[in-house]
Amino acid sequence: MRHDGRHSALPAPPAWMRWLPLLYVIGVLLLEPITPVQWPVSFVLIALPLVTAFAHPPAVVAGATVFGIGLELLLAGTPCCAGRTVGYVWERHYVAAYVCTVLVGALGTILAAHRIRRERTLADVRFVAEIAQRVLLRPVPHRIGNLLLESFYLSAAAEARIGGDLYEAVPTAYGVRLVIGDVRGKGLLAVETAAAMLGAFREAAHDEPDLNALVERVDISMSRRAHQLGGSETGERFVTAVFAEVRDDEGVVRVVNCGHPPPLLIRPGEVSELDHGRSGPPLNLGMLVGDPYHVDTYRFGPGDQLLLYTDGVTETRDPHGSFYPLLQRLRSWGPMPPPELLDRLHQDLQTYSGDQLQDDTAALTAFLLPSAAAGPADAGPDEQDAEGYADPSP
Template identity: 35%
Template sequence: MWKREKRRGRHAGGGARTRSFVRKLPALMILGGLVFDSFTPQTFTAIPLFVAAPLIAAPFFSLASTVRTGIASMLAVIALRLYSSTLPQVVPLIELLTLATVSVLAVVINGVVRRGNEQLASARFIAETAMRAVLPQPSDRIGGLQVAARYEAAQADEFVGGDLFAVADSPQGVRLVVGDVRGKGLEAVETVAVVIGAFREAAEQESSLEGVAGRLERALAREEARRGGLDVLEGFITAVLAEIPSGLSRVRIVNRGHPEPILLHPDGALEVLKPSVPALPLGMGLGEWPERTDEWDLPAGTTLLLYTDGLSEARNAEGVFYDPAARLRGRIFPGPEELLSALTDDVRLHTGGETTDDMALLAVVRPAAGQPDRRRTVRIVGAETA
């Protein structure tokens, strides 16, 4: 932990030092121009340094600071030419005209950058609002469970993506889904909205978790038909659905080609919940798929962690994938929110902050008492029990 905080502090300190240097750079350019011009023969000129100062200030400074930088550059050149008694000559006058032109251009650039930043901020706000409407944050307690969810964009300023999560309190218990839509942008968000809407309806109406998965499959088929058909490699969704029945210390899971969930026990032990039989993702359009529900014990204090491949496929500089099971084994967390915070911090440490895919995280803790037996049973709809 100490090493993580130390490294994070180094990154933050490096960014602060860079910003501080950029803010000082125009003044340093002017000062460097004064020194260079004062101690070199008249055949040498420092005009490029004076010209660069307002251009550097334009994209980083306010309008007033950009104007002041341009004026300071011109005053510095005038002072040098007065000192050398060369101001009335043609070349110094051309230098001043060039500097004045560049200063006006810097003001124009500053205005363009400011308007672009305002438009970008507006677009970010709209995208974030839309994403929150499609993917609302669940309550921290649902059906007697402690719940925490997190959506982490690959880029700090991006909010629109194809990862999803949802939690619903149904007559059969608490039902959850975490999924990853192939692709990004508005089409991915549309598909996320379809899946979330179908899940919320199915979670309330379907008597089994297999039925919920089937409803999602049919909803995607309708979406495919509405769009005039989607390429089988572009329209699929990996997803894991879970159900924690009321009054039972069990969790049922249907996994459709998604990274395996993890159970973290109160003593630091850990289980990776691998499906008994691998299944295809949703929306592959390859006909009916017999849903397989695996069951695991969910004793008191155990945390169920579901996540997308943005976590498990995050790489470091050497190309090594992040292994959530290995990183979490033996660790104890006071609650689901603390678990997700530790995970997001750790994956940033692993990748050096250079993640390339969004990730959705969902953690659920059942505080009610239960007896752990770690045994798993399997139910297969449309086939014999495995």
């Protein structure tokens, strides 16, 4: 149920399914005059209520039942080019056909009511899932200081809205801190783990002045959660992630990679991976080695754009099994504002996979404006400043 007590809107069935009963009747009317007398095609109108039940409510199915019986009567009592004559309307086999139509109509009405009840339940569940996603994966602000931000999330399951991929952007006294991650596994456990990690990050991002200390604190939180869950797979409940930090007027971005695909740096005429080869272990596995996490620093100036993504992007396959060529795609597109870039990436992934995504996919991008174009410290999601796109150069 929605917060106002009403049910969520039901998804509209495909247009072809809505028009299927009419097409079915037209087909019968076209076939009836051209078939032999001993083949009364009008008998197939018995199935009209079931055809209608696929996409219409019970009242329409009941109406289709009455219409089907009336049409059967009309066709049975009307002479046609095949030589049929009036006078056999009430023959035994026709009476049986009308009775069967009534029974099938009753069954179709029940099925239609059951289908609507199931669709309404699914719509309500999806509505709840959307609310849960807004709590778990809150929309990032479109602008924080001189950073323009954008994100998207795609679920591999058509019925799902949330999963094990996560992202967040938090403005702190130590700069804007970003994270993107991918929880091992699927289902409710992955969602709960993602929620626990985001909670730990949102809290620690304000307390830890050093990015490395922030990562270690999140790692401790994830290890504690894994042990609380118990079981034989405690050591396999891990999260790959990338943490990034952009401080005002420093001209650099700090990155800690925890076994995750490296972020990409996009500049006019250049797209490169930020990878010094010092990726640490995934979170919850950091305790297995000493000093596992390293902070790598890269030049990050006005006009530069940072793209963080999960492996659902690069592991998307086309119908022939080839992986999605992210670097080649970005180099061919050239620099784009964050909303346009992620919208293009979103559409391209859907097209490349033939709308058959096999894994959850998330992406987060940050575009650095010149300092003179910096606006309020933390603009809300609906306060995006388009002027920052006009001049991406330093």
